[in-house]
Amino acid sequence: MRILVTGGAGFIGSHIVDAYVKAGPEVFVIDNLSTGNKNNLNPRTRFYQADIKEDLSAIIKEIKPEVINHHAAQIDVRMSVTDPSADAAVNIIGTINVIEAGLKAGIKKFIFASTGGAIYGEQDYFPADELHPLRPLSPYGVAKLSCEKYLYYYKHNFGLDYVALRYSNVYGPRQNPFGEAGVVAIFTHKLIKGGQSVINGDGLQMRDYVYVGDVVRANLSALKEGISGEFNISTGVETSVNELFGKLAGVSGKNVKAAHGPAKKGEQMRSCLSYKKAQDILGWNPAVGLEEGLKNTFDWFSKKSV
Helix, strand or coil, X not given: CEEEEECCCCHHHHHHHHHHHHHCCEEEEEECCCCCCHHHCCCCCEEEECCCCCCCHHHHHHHCCCEEEECCCCCCHHHHHHCHHHHHHHXXXXXXXXXXXXXXXXXXXXXXXXXXXHHHCCCCCCCECCCCCCCCCCHHHHHHHHHHHHHHHHHXXXXXXXXEEEECEEECCCCCCCCCCCHHHHHHHHHXXXXXXXXXXXXXXXXXXXXXXXXXXXXXXXXXXXXXEEEEECCCCCEEHHHHHHHHHHHHCCCCCCEEECCCCCCCCECCECCHHHHHHHCCCCCCCHHHHHHHHHHHHHXXXX
16 A cells, blocks of 8 residues: 655654554655654655645656545644635645645545544534534634535545544644644643743633544554544543643643733633544544653653753
């Protein structure tokens, strides 16, 4: 099997590449390195530095993948609010570019990194399953939902199987600690380097944190034949930002407190997703608890900073 991973030098994508390589398929990577890191690239892959906003037909025709795993994206929700057009150029037009080039090259399946919290919006019930109303509150969420609808179109008109994995809040090694997203990485970096961690608002925002290793296993399960549709990849457990920081501080062994800054306008207060559909159809369930995942993450960042 030949698999192309877009965004394969990034946080989640690089972990998926490693797992695919270990499983045996021939793996190729496209990444423009805007947020990805060459140090994350697996040496047993062929790497193409390219942007998904451009025409990728020649590259993908050369690769001839059977599966495309699409993780290249603009991932900053707040940036999408500031510049919706730029977000759509990457997350909608870029995705269509990849799908169209893939179809010309004869792909059989498209695995798409979607979003859980941002696609459901403020929830009516907890945890939300895939039948929950879709009411995204940010251009980022709107873009991801649009891509899911495009994939539905491509399946019913061109026979393209797809799996859209709706991630809750993913954390773990290799996450960027310098952006606006990825609160676990941001807090961890501050705790190691001695900086002041700042919690937006009162810290009572509830999130569903899923470890990157569990996300990787979902992307392996998504390769199974005959599976198509949307799946939450989550834990079904809510944790407040205050509680999260307390757990990380405990892992660090430091007696420190976070400061509280202004609340971010429009920030979602609660997000928690049911993974029952993934369990029933993909045979997937989260295996790494929050305490174990935070320790793994802290240990990785600690070694990296030495």
